[in-house]
Amino acid sequence: MIAKTSLIKVLILISAVMMFNVVSAQNDSIQESTSWNKFIDFYDLRGTNTITTGVGTAVMNGDFQDPMFEIYFKGGYKRFITPHFGISISYHKFNLAYEDVFNFGYMSFDLNLEYLMLPHKRVSPFIFGGAGYNASNYFEETATKAQAGGGIECVIADGLAVSLFTDYNYVFDDTLDGLEAGDSDDTYFRIGFGVNFYFGGAKKKAKLMGGRTVINSNLIYPKKDRVTK
Structure with a gap:
């Protein structure tokens, strides 16, 4: 079990490093924002409110051998306090299983603080952490x-984003x-693909603009009169 658990952790670590390298390369190739204020781009691309959905797999790291990858769903709401920081509350439904031992359904209610590293870019890494309440079916x-x-x-479009994510619980x-053994408590991992729907932020965008427009923030100066013979 230790070897398999270590393999799972190594695979997750490798995946995280690969994803970070991919996003770094993509961000290097993206042109710099043409907006006069990069934080305006956050409200153009995203928004202050987010409805989050996701589907993926969950795997147990407990007291038995041969854990199995089982189905996992999530849904939630996230509120950005600033373009970088958001608070989210979410509901997760998943199964945890060991081969030929058990396969049980669980749910969790999670509260997280999230940090979006590049809020004014279309592609951005993010990290999060928090506390939650775990329960089996019927509590x-x-x-x-x-x-x-x-x-x-x-x-992928203004107000619509997709994501790849993983968490350690x-x-x-x-x-x-169902078994109390060893010196540590039980843990599990979840890996998923998400779709996020953004909305709101018009008032904050207007406040940041401060009455500016694209026209008066990019002044056009007349050409000097040409000297003609």
Whole structure:
């Protein structure tokens, strides 16, 4: 189990490094913003409010061998306090399983603080962390937890973005898999693909603009009179 768990962690770490390298290369090739203020671009591309959705897989790291990758869904709401920082609340539904041992359904309610690294770019890495409440189906078993993760978001149209993300969840209980053994509590990983719907921010954009327009922020100077014979 230790070898397989280590392999999973290494694969996730490698994936994170690869994603970061990809987004760095893409951002280097993107032209600099033509806006007079880069923070205006955040409200053009994104917004202050976000409806988040996602689908992916979850895998257990507990007291048994041979964990299985199972289905995972999420939905939530995120509010950006600034273009860089947002607070999100989300609901997650997933299964955790071990081969030939058990396959149970779980849910979690997560509260996270998120940092968007490049809010004025179409492609940006992000990281997040927070606390949550974990429960089995019908709330037969419950426990608090802490989580942290990250990913990459790409705005494909103004107000619409897709993302790849992963998170690590540490449950403050060692009976998540039905067995209390070892010195550490149970943990699990989630990896997913998300679609984010942005809206709002018109008032903040107007305040940042301060009455400026594209015309008067890019002054056009007349050409000097030509000397003709």
